Amino acid sequence: MQMEELSAAHGALKAVRAGAGRDIVLLHSLLADRHAFDPVLPALAEKHRVTVINLPGFHGSQSPMLPLLDAYVATVEDGFDEFGIGNDAVLIGNGFGGTVALAFALSHPERIAKLVVCDAAATFPEEGRQQFAGMADKVAAGGLGSIAEIAAKRVFSPAYLTAHPEKIEERKQVLLGIEPKAFQAACKILQEADLVPLLPHMRVPTLVVCGEFDQATPPALNKQVAEKIPGARYVELPGCGHCPPLEQPQAFVAAIKDFVGL
Template sequence: MPQKQDTTGEELKIRVGEEQVTGRAQGQGRPIVLLHSLLADASSFDPLAALLARTHRVVQLDLPGFGGSHPVAGGLEAVADRTADAIRNLKLETKPIVLGNGYGGFVALLTAIRHPQLAERLVLADCGVGFDEPGRQAFRNMSAAATAKGLAAISDVAMRRLFAPAFQAENAELIEQRRARFVAVHPETFHAACAALASLDLREQAAGVKVPALVLVGEQDEATPPRMARELASLLPDARFVLLGGCAHVPQLQAPQQFLDAIAAFIR
């Protein structure tokens, strides 16, 4: 059961068999579950969650291997299954909207493929159905460099994949906060996610996702460029595409009000 922690919400410790998934919940209303990126943990949703909590029951989950969530072996499919089980075990009054960003977007999509009755709607931000070969190689390179030198050695690369250079220059304090969060990720979780994303291809399976979807992407996203989101939207049976001007890979953190305005009608 959720435990009251402070005025910003409740700490969640969700049992999935013998394992645990952690998170935070706040607000009342239509439920929406937030799944974070690989390079940015659940706290990357904090500004957006505060806005959403005015009208929704907002759940920020720590994906397996992040925060207090136990890791899971078996690739992205196992991550999606663990996430689906955790959402079911929340015992929400109605089916939730599932919103994923980056890595969390791929998890949300795969969760919808493997558990088609779980979500009422999907919001998929800065993700796709699979990377091209240069994109796959980028994950292999990051994993290899982190193996050789540690996550701190690739933190500049990680920040560039999250934020455009101009935004970094104007928001130095935020960038250092995000860098510290990235370096704290468990290395095994990072390597497993890189391996999964380097081989993922959901193109054939995307057609089986019947729930309505809103696909968004920052126009400056270098990690999952707009062409990936456009391809995803074209393959889903019921999807709408939105390009977010001036944003990169984590638009909900960079411009939370702009992001909320873009999704407001869809999640109402």
């Protein structure tokens, strides 16, 4: 599969592209990068032009100027403009990328035709906010490598991680490609975000997909998104963790197939 490297905002935003057809745009999780979508990219690119964005501060994209959700939305909008994304695009976001995708869809419903929110929250309870604060503090003290085990446990289901202990080292290598200040900024955004009051005003058809054993963004938070958005549908993947495209790529593709038009 041929991959094209993309750059926007004078090199500040990096992405890759594959396939041809209607646009699909992918936004990754806090504890991942664009490679989290590698297992599902061939299936998505069969009939679509798929653009996978590295969010600000992740693996080549410039860190955000301000730790604000609106700043990330503006960066994604720049990418849509410069990458020539059509207004009939499907936007898919996992984890932090899902929260950014929600905010983007609420602010720019005219820019996309469909939204897939994968293991993401519109807001977090106090316990979740404290976990983000704890990770940010740990990174400040010991660097991103210090949270590799925590990251692996948040990304994958317990059974999957037991069967694949090498995934801890894999998370470490991914994390080391993230700018610490950008990671801390994303943690701050997730601590402060509250899109719940806006969800009833969503004008974009939405599908919410969640892993049954997601420890980072549990099913209850995903169900809240689906319940608040008019007409949204919720699909839960049995035995899966926070990142279905990595852990259960075939199940993830099957869950979104009809909605996206694969």
